[in-house]
Amino acid sequence: MRFPRPRSLAGQLFAMQVVLVAVVVAGCALFTYISDGRQAEQAAQRQAGAAARAVAVAPSVRAAVDDHDPSKVLQPYATEVQRSTGVDFVTIMDTHGIRWTHPDKAQIGQHFLGHIEPALRGKTFYETYTGTLGPSVRVVTPIHKGERIVGLVSAGITVDEISARVRSQLTALFGVAVGALVLGGIGTYVVNARLRRHTHGMNATELSRMHAYHEAALHAVREGLLMLDGQRRIALINDGGRELLGVSDEDHVIGRNVAELGLPSPLTGALLATEPRVDEVHLTADRVVVVNTSPVSGGERRGTVVTLRDHTELQAVMGELDSERGFTQALRSQAHEAANRLHTVVSLIELGRADEAVEFATAELELAQALTDQVVAAVGEPVLAALLLGKAAQANERGVELLVSDDSSIDDGLLPESLPARDLVTILGNLIDNAVDAAQGTLHARVTVTARACEAGLILRVSDTGPGVDPAHAEAVFQRGWSTKPAGPGGRGLGLALVRQTVLRNGGTLTVTESAEGGAEFTANLPLPTGADSGSAVVPAIPAPLGETETSSREAANGAAPGGTE
Structure with missing residues (x-):
């Protein structure tokens, strides 16, 4: 029975990044939805408040309050304001809460459903209340005539209307989220394709095992091995290389230039040379070493691989x-x-x-x-x-x-x-x-x-x-x-x-x-x-x-x- 090969490191990272992008996009969408809902409610309050205050200060409204039949004058006026301001209702009532206007004419003369006490004290206030049109965000403000409060105005927008506005915004948000997820997925795929090429499709366990073998082989080889980067700095040196070059384990040579090691000039010149060197015999302080160098190139950086063999005894x-x-x-x-x-x-x-x-x-x-x-x-x-x-x-x-x-x-x-x-x-x-x-x-x-x-x-x-x-x-x-x-x-x-x-x-x-x-x-x-x-x-x-x-x-x-x- 053959077990399936574990997913490569690049594949695992791709899956993790796709999930991460999806979670981030979903979180952003949820946050935006909640934020948009709150902003829509606040916008509804501002819109209703502006309409109610405009009606309360209108001279025609103040004049109609003293009429023996205010509804005859105020109902057409309220309907026009409702249409022009985009609110769902404009209700004008007396100080006892008896309606003079309402979108449903059958409700005229009925008692207003909601709170009016703060308005009777001269304050404009906001509330969410379920009335004859269903739950709504409303504003109640007093109508002043001189120092007296002669009536009240309430304007509002139903919650269903607010939800409809949020849903329209949510559709656009969903499109943006899908686009962000697609772009994130494509970017993640490109990055992981590059990673897959560099890791040769190996998974994390294989990379870890290879690193362990690499370290073991590096320290077990008695020949000296150096790897120099494009600036001739030591990128890697094994135990044999340290011994043949007379570098102790306490010396931190990784990242140092070869010229800083204090080696004999001919040997330093051979290590710094850009052309290959084959079986060159050089002397250190106490050893005879055979040097082979091979320049390598890959990507944007160049380097050199150096092998050292001890020929002192030979x-x-x-x-x-x-x-x-x-x-x-x-x-x-x-x-x-x-x-x-x-x-x-x-x-x-x-x-x-x-x-x-x-x-x-x-x-x-x-x-x-x-x-x-x-x-x-x-x-x-x-x-x-x-x-x-x-x-x-x-x-x-x-x-x-x-x-x-x-x-x-x-x-x-x-x-x-x-x-x-x-x-x-x-x-x-x-x-x-x-x-x-x-x-x-x-x-x-x-x-x-x-x-x-x-x-x-x-x-x-x-x-x-x-x-x-x-x-x-x-x-x-x-x-x-x-x-x-x-x-x-x-x-x-x-x-x-x-x-x-x-x-x-x-x-x-x-x-x-x-x-x-x-x-x-x-x-x-x-x-x-x-x-x-x-x-x-x-x-x-x-x-x-x-x-x-x-x-x-x-x-x-x-x-x-x-x-x-x-």
Whole structure:
């Protein structure tokens, strides 16, 4: 059994409004009817009063009162007054109430039906009384002759006549009421037809249920969602949007312009843009977000729908993956070169030059191990050590020498849990990649890395022999999208922006200056808990005379691939 679908909200409102209009019109009609009846009665009193007073002051009436047969003179006169004034009767009587005139001649000489006492006292009064013509609204006024009252005049209009007048007015009123109801119904239908289009014919229960689902879905979605109106004010924002933009629940952002949120300029520009944005990567204070915007239009207003996706963890994992991929490629290259060196050793042995084979193999092992020993001795933290070794192999393949300074010293277990290794990989990996890019192709291409824990905190410094950074761009270099290299398919200018974001998130500072070799020197200083300094973790570098360490490292890096790569 199928139950009928409840009437739509627009239909319910239409029915309610029609009933309301009908009630209002009926009420107005009833009020007008009662008001018109009262006004008709008052008009009848005024009309009858004017006729009675006019008769009472007429000289011919006063003269006829003293005649031996007043009816002979007054009856025609009363009939003419009655016809000309529109009243139903004009009765002239003596002071005892005996009629001299009456519309029905048979009533002449009979006693007047009604009250005459106030008139005998000289007062004009009104009353509704049932006489020979039926109920009527009448006026009784005295006829004065000098100081004496010599007669009375009564003029009136029957209630039936008054009702007939009201009925004629009621007919016109009914027509106006019907017209008002029709116009009100048409207006209500037009309004509700528009409402029906906007509500898609849903009833109140369905709208309430949809709103509940809408709210639940809005708060359940982890992606950020913003809706901006035509003036770029926030019309809607979900929990994910607040989290990704760093807006707390206490901040009343609904109705505020996006430019007032204090977001980074590139992100604000993307949100305010009128054209669509697709998968743009932007940085907030502590997150990497992917922004998609889609302008919408409807009716007289325009707006924008914005979705935000959190790529902070993904970006960090991608950085680690890139480092691991580079390290794997370096190992593959070194394995290829190791095979070449092995063939060389075997060939020397086959030629009977065993001593030279041993010397060649030993020298290659010592050179390959020298950089590894230096890095491991200086940086005991395994993730950073692996990163440096991998970056050294990558730099070597690109013709750049990567050195670890003598004062580098980070013991394993020294770094606090509040400073995750992933953040260190993001900072040092991006700085080294940028430094290698800058130094590649220069004379004596070199990148020097310093990683040291001291009382001032954890210092990560990377310098290169590249062209350096213009002091005028010392701040802009950390902005998202800034780069001196041509943009690729995915864009450039994200690495240093990520570094700065990570450093600031950990409460540190990041600066860029000119290095001693003429290139750029980036220094990240991260605070460490009290007591976490180099005094508990100093590991001496590889013993070597001053200046010899860099030479041996350079030879190790160059010797790691004497034959080149495929």
